Amino acid sequence: MVFMFPATATSPPAPPTAVPWTHARVLAHGAARPSPARTVPLRAAAGLTLAGDLRARHPLPAFDTAAMDGYAVAGRGPWRVRAALRAGGTWADTLNAGECVEISTGARLPAGARAVLPLESAAVGADGSVAGPLPPPGRHVRKAGEDAPAGHRLAPAGTRIGPALLGLAASGGHDTLPVHAGPRVGALVTGDELDQSGIPRPGRVRDALGPALPALIAELGGRSCGVRHVPDRPAGGLAAAVQGWHDVDVVVVAGSTSVGVTDQLRRLLDDAGARRVVDTVACRPGHPMVLAQLPDGRWVVGLPGNPYAALVAAHTLLGPLLTGLSGRPLPALPHVPVWGPVRPARGRTRLVPVAWDSAGARIVGGHGSAFLHGAAMGDALAALAPDWADGGPAPLVLTFG
Numbered sequence: 001m002v003f004m005f006p007a008t009a010t011s012p013p014a015p016p017t018a019v020p021w022t023h024a025r026v027l028a029h030g031a032a033r034p035s036p037a038r039t040v041p042l043r044a045a046a047g048l049t050l051a052g053d054l055r056a057r058h059p060l061p062a063f064d065t066a067a068m069d070g071y072a073v074a075g076r077g078p079w080r081v082r083a084a085l086r087a088g089g090t091w092a093d094t095l096n097a098g099e100c101v102e103i104s105t106g107a108r109l110p111a112g113a114r115a116v117l118p119l120e121s122a123a124v125g126a127d128g129s130v131a132g133p134l135p136p137p138g139r140h141v142r143k144a145g146e147d148a149p150a151g152h153r154l155a156p157a158g159t160r161i162g163p164a165l166l167g168l169a170a171s172g173g174h175d176t177l178p179v180h181a182g183p184r185v186g187a188l189v190t191g192d193e194l195d196q197s198g199i200p201r202p203g204r205v206r207d208a209l210g211p212a213l214p215a216l217i218a219e220l221g222g223r224s225c226g227v228r229h230v231p232d233r234p235a236g237g238l239a240a241a242v243q244g245w246h247d248v249d250v251v252v253v254a255g256s257t258s259v260g261v262t263d264q265l266r267r268l269l270d271d272a273g274a275r276r277v278v279d280t281v282a283c284r285p286g287h288p289m290v291l292a293q294l295p296d297g298r299w300v301v302g303l304p305g306n307p308y309a310a311l312v313a314a315h316t317l318l319g320p321l322l323t324g325l326s327g328r329p330l331p332a333l334p335h336v337p338v339w340g341p342v343r344p345a346r347g348r349t350r351l352v353p354v355a356w357d358s359a360g361a362r363i364v365g366g367h368g369s370a371f372l373h374g375a376a377m378g379d380a381l382a383a384l385a386p387d388w389a390d391g392g393p394a395p396l397v398l399t400f401g
C-alpha cells in the first residue's frame with residue numbers, strides 16, 4: 001500500500017536559519033568590495049561603472065546657442081540683416097538695435113542679440129529687411145551653462161554607464177572615464193541527467209541553465225567567462241572545478257545546493273575553508289541558495305538546479321554581489337500594485353514573474369521552481385510578502401525575461 005500525504009495549499013515555513021529575502025540582498029551587496037579603478041576610452045566604458053564623479057569640463061552648453069532656425073535680433077524690428085551664421089561658425093562683430101543675423105539652429109548667438117525670431121514668424125521685405133513679432137529676451141536661445149556650469153557634477157561615482165551617460169561625458173569634454181570593470185564570472189553547471197542538445201532522452205532533462213547563465217551574468221553586470229559542465233560523479237569533481245577556475249572573481253555553481261547524495265556544494269565549501277555569507281534564504285522558490293567567499297577571495301554563488309529557482313537566486317545573491325563588486329549602490333526596489341491569483345508563502349517571500357500592465361504589474365505564466373515560462377514572458381520578479389493580497393503593493397526586481 002502506498003501512503004500519500006494530502007497536498008497542502010500553503011508552503012511549509014522556512015527553515016529557522018534562513019535569511020529573510022530582503023536581508024539576503026543587502027548582505028550579498030555589503031560583503032563585496034569594488035575592484036580597483038582604471039581609465040578606459042569612452043567606447044570601452046559602456047555597461048561599466050563610474051569610479052569617480054563625472055564633472056563638466058566646460059559649461060553646457062558652452063555658449064549662448066540658437067535653438068531655432070531664424071534670425072537673431074537686436075532691439076525692435078524691422079531688422080537689417082548683417083550676416084548669415086551656421087552651426088560651428090563664429091562671428092566676432094556685435095549687433096546693434098535694429099539689426100539681425102540669419103542664424104541656424106546650433107550656431108553661436110552674436111553679442112548684442114536678444115532672442116531668435118523663428119523663420120516661420122519672419123517676413124522678409126522687398127529691401128531684404130526682416131519684420132516680425134518682437135520675441136521676448138532669451139526666446140529660442142539655450143543659455144551658456146544652462147544645463148550645467150563648468151565643474152558641475154554630471155553624475156556621481158557608482159553610476160552605471162549607459163548610452164546617455166556616454167553622450168553626456170562626451171558633451172562634457174571627456175575622452176576617457178575612470179571605471180570599475182565588470183567582475184569576471186565563471187559558471188559551473190552540475191547534473192549527470194543533463195543533455196546539451198535536442199529533445200532530451202528518456203529520464204533526462206535538457207540543460208536550461210548553460211544557455212541562460214552567460215546572458216544572465218551580463219544582465220546583472222558581470223563578464224561571463226564561459227560555462228563548464230561538471231559531472232556529479234566521481235565525487236570531488238565539483239571541488240576540483242571550483243578550485244581550478246582561478247582567473248575569475250566569482251564562480252557560479254548551478255545545482256548541488258540541496259542535501260542529496262550527489263549534492264556536493266556545501267561540503268566542498270567547508271572543506272575549502274570558505275566563509276558563508278548567506279546560507280539559505282527564506283523565499284520560494286530558491287531557498288537552498290548560498291553565497292560564500294573562498295580564502296583566496298573568490299566568491300562562490302550556489303544556485304539551485306531548478307531553473308526558475310536558479311533565476312530567483314541569481315537575482316537575490318548574484319545581482320547584488322556583482323553590483324557591490326562593481327562599486328554601485330544597491331538600488332532601491334520600486335513598489336507597485338501586483339495582481340494575480342497567487343497565494344503568498346507562509347513565513348517567507350514568494351517570488352513570481354510579472355509583466356507591466358496599465359495598473360501596475362500582473363503575475364504571468366507558470367512559476368513553479370522548475371519552469372521558466374513565466375519568467376521568460378515577464379518584465380520583473382515581484383517579491384510577495386506573506387501578508388500580500390491580490391492587488392497589494394510588492395517590491396519588483398527588474399529582469400530581462
Ligand SMILES: Nc1nc2c(c(=O)[nH]1)N[C@H]1C(S)=C(S)[C@@H](COP(=O)(O)OP(=O)(O)OC[C@H]3O[C@@H](n4cnc5c(N)ncnc54)[C@H](O)[C@@H]3O)O[C@H]1N2
Nearest residue numbers: 191205206207208209255256257258263303304305306309
Ligand atoms: N530532501 C530535500 N530535497 C530537496 C530540498 C530539500 O530542502 N530537501 N530542496 C528542494 C529544492 S527547493 C530545490 S530547488 C532542489 C535544489 O537541488 P540542487 O540545487 O541540488 O539541484 P539538483 O538536485 O541537481 O536539481 C534539482 C532539479 O533541477 C533540475 N536541474 C538541475 N540542473 C538543471 C539544469 N541545468 N537545467 C535544467 N534542469 C536542471 C534537476 O534535473 C532536478 O529536477 O532540491 C530539492 N530537493
Ligand code: MOO
Nearest residue numbers: 285286287309369
Ligand atoms: O525552492 Mo526550490 O528552489 O523550490 O525549487
